[in-house]
Amino acid sequence: MDELLKKFYKARVRYVLVGGQAMRLIGMPRSSMDWDFFIPARDAENLSRLNALSELVGPAGFEPATKRL
Numbered sequence: 001m002d003e004l005l006k007k008f009y010k011a012r013v014r015y016v017l018v019g020g021q022a023m024r025l026i027g028m029p030r031s032s033m034d035w036d037f038f039i040p041a042r043d044a045e046n047l048s049r050l051n052a053l054s055e056l057v058g059p060a061g062f063e064p065a066t067k068r069l
Contacts, residue, residue: 001035011049015039 008015017025020032040046 007053011053013039013050013053014043014046 007013016038017035018038019034019036020030021035024030024032039050
C-alpha cells in the first residue's frame with residue numbers, strides 16, 4: 001500500500017483514506033485489511049492525474065461525475 005500512496009503523492013492525486021484502515025492509522029484496533037478511498041468525483045483535473053497512473057485504473061479509467069448522487 002505504501003507504493004500506491006507514494007504514486008498518489010507523486011502524481012498529486014487528491015484523496016481521503018476512510019474506513020477501517022483510517023481508524024487503524026489513528027490507533028483504533030481493526031482486523032479489516034481493505035483500504036477505502038474517497039476521490040472527489042467532480043474534480044476533472046484530479047481524475048486526469050489519477051488516470052495518468054494507468055497501471056492502477058486499467059483501460060477504462062475514471063470519468064468526472066455529471067450529476068449529484
